[in-house]
Amino acid sequence: MKRAKIGPWIALFLGTLYFIVPLIATFEFSLRMRRGEYSFDAYAVVLADARFQATFGYSTALAFATIVVGVLLVVPTAYWVNLRLPKLRPVIEFITLLPLVIPAIVLVFGYLRIYNSESWLPMTSSERLTDLLLTFGYVTLALPYMYRAVDNGLRAIDVRTLTEAAQSLGAGWPTILFRVILPNVRVAVLSGAFLTFAIVIGEFTLAALLDRPAFGPYLQLIGANRAYEPSALAIIAFGVTWACMGLINVVGRASHGQTPKAP
Amino acid sequence: MAFLEIEHLRKSFGTLNVVEDFDLAVARGEFISFLGPSGCGKTTTLRMVAGFETPSAGAIRIDGKDVTEAKPNQRNVGMVFQSYALFPNMTIADNVGFGLRVAGRPAAEIKSRVEEMLALIKLPQLGGRYPYQLSGGQQQRVALARALAVKPKLLLLDEPLSALDAKIRVSLRQEIRQIQRELGITAIYVTHDQEEALSISDRIVVMSQGRMEQVGTPFEIYNYPRTRFVASFVGTLNVLKAQVVDVSGKLTVDGQPVATAAHLDGTRPGEIRSVALRPEAVSLADADGESNRLHGTVEEVSFLGSVVRIRVRFGENAVSLDTFNKPSVPPPDRGTKVTVSFARDALLLLDGDAT
Ligand SMILES: Nc1ncnc2c1ncn2[C@@H]1O[C@H](COP(=O)(O)OP(=O)(O)O)[C@@H](O)[C@H]1O
Ligand SMILES: [Mg+2]
Numbered sequence: 375m376k377r378a379k380i381g382p383w384i385a386l387f388l389g390t391l392y393f394i395v396p397l398i399a400t401f402e403f404s405l406r407m408r409r410g411e412y413s414f415d416a417y418a419v420v421l422a423d424a425r426f427q428a429t430f431g432y433s434t435a436l437a438f439a440t441i442v443v444g445v446l447l448v449v450p451t452a453y454w455v456n457l458r459l460p461k462l463r464p465v466i467e468f469i470t471l472l473p474l475v476i477p478a479i480v481l482v483f484g485y486l487r488i489y490n491s492e493s494w495l496p497m498t499s500s501e502r503l504t505d506l507l508l509t510f511g512y513v514t515l516a517l518p519y520m521y522r523a524v525d526n527g528l529r530a531i532d533v534r535t536l537t538e539a540a541q542s543l544g545a546g547w548p549t550i551l552f553r554v555i556l557p558n559v560r561v562a563v564l565s566g567a568f569l570t571f572a573i574v575i576g577e578f579t580l581a582a583l584l585d586r587p588a589f590g591p592y593l594q595l596i597g598a599n600r601a602y603e604p605s606a607l608a609i610i611a612f613g614v615t616w617a618c619m620g621l622i623n624v625v626g627r628a629s630h631g632q633t634p635k636a637p
Numbered sequence: 638m639a640f641l642e643i644e645h646l647r648k649s650f651g652t653l654n655v656v657e658d659f660d661l662a663v664a665r666g667e668f669i670s671f672l673g674p675s676g677c678g679k680t681t682t683l684r685m686v687a688g689f690e691t692p693s694a695g696a697i698r699i700d701g702k703d704v705t706e707a708k709p710n711q712r713n714v715g716m717v718f719q720s721y722a723l724f725p726n727m728t729i730a731d732n733v734g735f736g737l738r739v740a741g742r743p744a745a746e747i748k749s750r751v752e753e754m755l756a757l758i759k760l761p762q763l764g765g766r767y768p769y770q771l772s773g774g775q776q777q778r779v780a781l782a783r784a785l786a787v788k789p790k791l792l793l794l795d796e797p798l799s800a801l802d803a804k805i806r807v808s809l810r811q812e813i814r815q816i817q818r819e820l821g822i823t824a825i826y827v828t829h830d831q832e833e834a835l836s837i838s839d840r841i842v843v844m845s846q847g848r849m850e851q852v853g854t855p856f857e858i859y860n861y862p863r864t865r866f867v868a869s870f871v872g873t874l875n876v877l878k879a880q881v882v883d884v885s886g887k888l889t890v891d892g893q894p895v896a897t898a899a900h901l902d903g904t905r906p907g908e909i910r911s912v913a914l915r916p917e918a919v920s921l922a923d924a925d926g927e928s929n930r931l932h933g934t935v936e937e938v939s940f941l942g943s944v945v946r947i948r949v950r951f952g953e954n955a956v957s958l959d960t961f962n963k964p965s966v967p968p969p970d971r972g973t974k975v976t977v978s979f980a981r982d983a984l985l986l987l988d989g990d991a992t
Pocket of ligand 1: 673679
């Protein structure tokens with residue numbers, strides 16, 4: 375029986391190596407900017423770069439906009455599908471998966487075709503409108519993740535019975551959505567938001583082709599022209615990701631929103 | 638005028654008729670059970686009363702007010718679900734107070750009402766806990782308190798005990814009944830468990846395939862089932878095929894003559910009809926001349942403790958009968974030839990022919 379127990383540990387060890395080794399190597403490399411000794415010079419250079427601050431700020435702002443639009447779009451939709459249209463679930467799931475199948479480059483060419491400055495809805499004619507278009511594009515790209523996260527959260531609670539219990543106690547739709555449903559899927563919504571954030575921060579294609587000053591194109595620019603800074607940037611990106619994860623865990627533990635439903 | 642009136646209620650989903658012509662008048666303070674097998678339309682009927690389903694036809698009036706088209710949140714009808722359906726994000730006290738908060742009651746009133754309700758369900762200590770920290774039985778009591786806190790006109794319970802252990806089921810059903818009596822609230826209780834329905838109801842509605850089979854007190858339903866379905870669903874009833882000999886009450890069962898006290902009006906000699914016999918009405922002893930006698934063979938003997946259930950076959954038909962266990966008298970062996978007897982009025986004629 376010993377072998378059966380060793381197997382999973384070996385798998386875990388190999389998996390860990392697979393993820394950890396490149397990370398350590400990247401980190402080690404990012405410290406080598408100064409000849410002959412380790413230093414954080416690369417980080418200092420990156421963080422002091424005005425373009426870093428500008429692009430990171432821009433992408434963060436867009437990520438928040440994307441999350442807001444995404445949540446407002448996905449939560450009521452997923453709730454309604456769970457409550458009233460369970461037969462439509464496969465269809466909706468298929469639709470939300472389409473962005474994974476259709477490459478971002480196809481999406482953006484479609485956008486440019488429909489919304490170019492000569493079209494009936496010239497969304498690329500001003501920077502603000504292009505930002506809006508980019509946000510909608512990001513919502514689309516993040517849809518598979520956001521929808522899945524929220525749908526999982528809704529499935530973990532008995533949406534229909536909870537809704538009916540609230541209704542029989544006199545509650546109307548706003549009360550049901552904001553006091554009963556949303557608090558119980560808060561963690562799911564947050565993890566969807568986190569995934570959205572990660573996608574938006576790293577996204578390159580849409581931003582580059584719509585010519586907006588986002589973090590993705592900046593990463594690409596630095597990566598193509600510098601030696602040590604890209605590694606530092608990669609480590610910073612990891613740090614941001616982990617911080618998000620930690621926050622989600624803290625929020626998740628503080629709330630009682632994800633308790634299992636009654637048998 | 639009845640407190641709750643359900644008139645000619647129908648419901649179909651597409652071409653499927655789930656509830657057909659449901660007609661019931663419930664008095665104020667009455668405890669009614671809907672009893673029937675799974676899929677017979679109990680829940681659908683209850684959900685129409687609650688407002689979660691729109692009837693295809695018919696009317697529902699609560700306390701004289703037509704609520705057929707009213708939204709569920711405007712009916713003031715309390716509902717208890719099989720799955721408890723407590724709000725996982727709220728404490729027990731917040732769950733119980735939810736309806737009052739929605740109604741915009743002042744905080745002090747909510748607090749005292751919540752305490753009163755928690756005392757009623759005998760869980761005064763648990764207000765600060767969360768639902769997942771409670772046992773199933775406790776959660777269902779909280780769900781009951783939550784439904785009752787807003788003083789609903791009607792309490793609806795859909796198989797509230799089905800998810801619980803047998804022991805808790807029995808004690809909690811008595812508790813539900815006692816609280817219902819104490820508050821004098823009108824209640825409809827859905828169950829597929831005949832023992833549950835018989836033990837706590839004022840009246841029972843037996844349902845089958847969307848139809849009401851019989852409405853009556855537990856005593857009536859158990860002792861005088863009107864249809865073959867009620868007879869077989871409520872209690873363990875022997876249903877036999879008997880051939881009418883004479884409309885005065887003479888029949889034969891597998892060729893042996895029997896008599897019934899029931900009228901055979903509307904039957905014709907030679908017709909095959911269903912008749913019913915309770916196991917406890919049949920005895921193994923040979924009895925006096927007035928009683929019916931049937932000769933048969935012991936087919937099976939089940940020892941149930943204080944009671945021994947014996948099945949005797951006559952031919953096409955067989956009856957189960959109950960005898961008390963006597964340590965001095967071992968039960969008969971299988972294959973033994975025996976005579977069973979039962980009173981004339983124990984033999985019930987069921988509606989409809991036997992085919
Ligand atoms: N929303 C629905 N759509 C289609 N059929 C339904 C729906 N709800 C219930 N039914 C059908 O109606 C019948 C009665 O269901 P239900 O009232 O839940 O029975 P019970 O509670 O007695 O077990 C079942 O055959 C069920 O499949
Ligand atoms: Mg049911």
